[in-house]
Amino acid sequence: MGHAGTGHRSTAAILRYADEGHTLAGVRLVDDIHLPAGRRDFTYDEQDAAWHLRLPSVPVLRLEYRLELRHPDGGTEVICDPASPRRAPGAFGDKSVLELPGYRRPAWLSRHAATAGTRRELAVPSNALRAELPLRIWSPEIAEPDVPPHGILLAHDGGEYDRLAGIARYSTAMIESGRLPRHHLVLLSPVERNQWYAANPAYAQALVDDVLPVVRTELGGGGPVVAVGASLGALALLHAHSRYPYPFNALFLQSGSFFQDRFDAQESNFPWYGRIVRFVDELRRGAAAPVPTVLTCGIAEENLANNRAMAAVLREHDYPVRLVEVPDAHNFVAWRDAWHPHLADLATGVWAADNAALRPGGR
Numbered sequence: 097m098g099h100a101g102t103g104h105r106s107t108a109a110i111l112r113y114a115d116e117g118h119t120l121a122g123v124r125l126v127d128d129i130h131l132p133a134g135r136r137d138f139t140y141d142e143q144d145a146a147w148h149l150r151l152p153s154v155p156v157l158r159l160e161y162r163l164e165l166r167h168p169d170g171g172t173e174v175i176c177d178p179a180s181p182r183r184a185p186g187a188f189g190d191k192s193v194l195e196l197p198g199y200r201r202p203a204w205l206s207r208h209a210a211t212a213g214t215r216r217e218l219a220v221p222s223n224a225l226r227a228e229l230p231l232r233i234w235s236p237e238i239a240e241p242d243v244p245p246h247g248i249l250l251a252h253d254g255g256e257y258d259r260l261a262g263i264a265r266y267s268t269a270m271i272e273s274g275r276l277p278r279h280h281l282v283l284l285s286p287v288e289r290n291q292w293y294a295a296n297p298a299y300a301q302a303l304v305d306d307v308l309p310v311v312r313t314e315l316g317g318g319g320p321v322v323a324v325g326a327s328l329g330a331l332a333l334l335h336a337h338s339r340y341p342y343p344f345n346a347l348f349l350q351s352g353s354f355f356q357d358r359f360d361a362q363e364s365n366f367p368w369y370g371r372i373v374r375f376v377d378e379l380r381r382g383a384a385a386p387v388p389t390v391l392t393c394g395i396a397e398e399n400l401a402n403n404r405a406m407a408a409v410l411r412e413h414d415y416p417v418r419l420v421e422v423p424d425a426h427n428f429v430a431w432r433d434a435w436h437p438h439l440a441d442l443a444t445g446v447w448a449a450d451n452a453a454l455r456p457g458g459r
Contacts, residue, residue, distance in 0.1 A: 109150075109196060110148060111148070112148055112179060113178075114146045120167060120168075121166045121168045122147075123137075123147040123163055124166065125138070125164075126174055128191075131152070155396050155423060156196070156395070156425060158196060158423075159194040159425075160184050160193055160427055161194065162192060163177055176191065184427065184429050186428060201433075202432070203436075204269040204270070205269075212237045213234055215233070216233045216235075217231075218232075220310045228287075230284075231283060232283040233280060233281070235281075247277070247319035247321065248282055248315070248319060249267060249321075249322050249443065250282040250324065251284065253286065253289070254283025255285040261428040263324075266432075266435055266436070270440055276443060277444075279443070279447065290368065291368065294331070294353075294372055296335075303343070304336055320345035320446050322443045322446055323347055323348065324439070325350065326350040327399075330352035331352050331372065331375075334354075338384060338385065342385050342387065345446045346387050347390070348439050350392045352406060353399060355402060356405065360402060379409060380409050382413065389418075390419075391417065391419045392421075393420075394426060396424065397425055
């Protein structure tokens with residue numbers, strides 16, 4: 097697989113915050129695309145009785161942001177933009193959204209797919225972590241009782257992937273359209289996310305030795321596993337896959353936190369930064385268990401450089417890799433928008449090959 101990039105830069109836009117009577121000392125944009133500090137301060141327009149900010153051309157098609165209001169007494173508050181009706185959900189609350197010319201919502205969202213099926217809630221005990229790992233298994237309605245689902249789609253941060261990005265809705269839409277075969281969706285939710293997902297050997301052991309066997313027992317097999325994760329969740333999947341013989345049949349890694357000293361010194365205060373850097377360095381020297389892999393990353397992200405580097409490392413170690421760069425940043429909508437067609441293509445290839453092998457005449 098190759099590399100896909102957008103090379104896009106948007107047209108400029110103007111943000112406005114009404115302030116009749118000029119009661120504020122200032123307004124500042126709180127963005128997730130790392131604009132220079134001097135480009136984020138609004139200017140007050142006496143005639144319009146409002147604060148204005150002309151955004152420069154930016155490398156995204158949608159901007160998630162908030163406004164920081166500065167009061168004369170020195171106090172500040174951060175709010176969503178009352179002039180913008182669009183909101184994007186996030187792990188730390190809603191943000192306002194500016195959709196720039198050229199942005200299109202994924203077509204599959206218009207299908208209004210209902211996530212019909214069975215849901216099972218499990219708590220898997222792990223001696224390695226001395227904790228239980230909560231997970232939910234979603235299985236589609238059985239339209240063909242004699243034909244089992246073809247595979248498993250396993251997602252780190254599964255609860256948020258579903259609640260904030262709609263991964264069960266995506267699975268349903270793909271199944272209903274015939275784009276994907278019927279499959280199970282396994283949603284893993286972390287308890288100690290930062291510690292567990294940060295290249296933690298105990299978590300990798302729990303995932304491979306505890307979670308996957310319980311899932312396969314619950315499903316009576318389940319088929320090949322395509323694993324999906326974002327940020328630290330992507331890192332944790334690659335870490336587990338590198339330590340054990342082929343726990344996953346394919347990897348879909350979004351905005352992975354593949355920290356390296358040369359790119360990510362700004363993250364050095366993260367408690368497990370050193371552990372991540374050591375793992376990435378080890379991977380550069382030798383990466384086992386090559387499987388089809390897709391990396392996606394926003395072109396406005398700090399993680400872009402280390403994702404480009406990781407794609408090159410995996411390619412050197414015989415992974416069939418594709419890097420997809422999207423005109424967005426580090427957020428759930430960006431990850432949702434990057435699923436199609438890349439996730440469907442990846443999963444279809446893995447599940448179709450396995451299904452063919454199981455037919456008479458297969459291996």
